[in-house]
Amino acid sequence: GAGVSQSPRYKVAKRGQDVALRCDPISGHVSLFWYQQALGQGPEFLTYFQNEAQLDKSGLPSDRFFAERPEGSVSTLKIQRTQQEDSAVYLCASSTYRDYEQYFGPGTRLTVT
Amino acid sequence: GESVGLHLPTLSVQEGDNSIINCAYSNSASDYFIWYKQESGKGPQFIIDIRSNMDKRQGQRVTVLLNKTVKHLSLQIAATQPGDSAVYFCADFRDGSARQLTFGSGTQLTVLP
Numbered sequence: 001g002a003g004v005s006q007s008p009r010y011k012v013a014k015r016g017q018d019v020a021l022r023c024d025p026i027s028g029h030v031s032l033f034w035y036q037q038a039l040g041q042g043p044e045f046l047t048y049f050q051n052e053a054q055l056d057k058s059g060l061p062s063d064r065f066f067a068e069r070p071e072g073s074v075s076t077l078k079i080q081r082t083q084q085e086d087s088a089v090y091l092c093a094s095s096t097y098r099d100y101e102q103y104f105g106p107g108t109r110l111t112v113t
Numbered sequence: 114g115e116s117v118g119l120h121l122p123t124l125s126v127q128e129g130d131n132s133i134i135n136c137a138y139s140n141s142a143s144d145y146f147i148w149y150k151q152e153s154g155k156g157p158q159f160i161i162d163i164r165s166n167m168d169k170r171q172g173q174r175v176t177v178l179l180n181k182t183v184k185h186l187s188l189q190i191a192a193t194q195p196g197d198s199a200v201y202f203c204a205d206f207r208d209g210s211a212r213q214l215t216f217g218s219g220t221q222l223t224v225l226p
Binding site for chain 1: 145
């Protein structure tokens with residue numbers, strides 16, 4: 001069956017530009033997570049949705065980061081006024097009721113120049 | 114702060130040998146410990162989990178051991194195959210409102226022919 005998909009797979013942005021990263025979770029998965037993964041590091045939690053409700057956004061590094069999931073399926077992570085330190089792979093994951101068993105997408109590699 | 118960490122950043126094993134990847138954790142409140150495998154260019158893939166009230170759990174070719182006394186977690190891979198070459202992350206998960214995985218920094222496993 002179809003897994004979690006993310007688009008674009010690669011994004012190059014000039015510093016100061018806004019970007020939008022899309023995540024299509026596995027159909028029927030209630031929970032959706034965003035993580036940021038720096039080179040050579042483990043993923044770090046950004047935010048969590050249960051259906052359309054954003055229940056935890058404690059990992060978002062600044063108010064330039066914004067995530068939404070308006071209809072409880074597709075989610076978008078938006079980064080405003082990108083900075084070089086935002087360069088990373090952004091991973092999306094979804095899960096059913098066992099939230100520790102998360103299914104990850106391939107990620108979007110963001111490079112800010 | 115509380116963290117999940119790994120003993121070694123790299124591990125090389127001969128094809129057919131058994132692999133043991135270790136992880137230390139500091140948070141006694143974790144409810145689950147999970148191992149994820151990440152191949153180059155892909156998102157992490159769930160391997161196996163263990164609940165905090167268990168000592169051992171076996172899957173297909175993999176075994177996870179949990180030693181709560183010394184806060185140590187290990188992943189054993191039997192008869193290591195070339196397809197096992199990847200970065201392995203341990204992660205912890207706590208039930209409750211903060212439903213996020215906290216990852217360690219990873220161990221690169223290389224299987225030698």
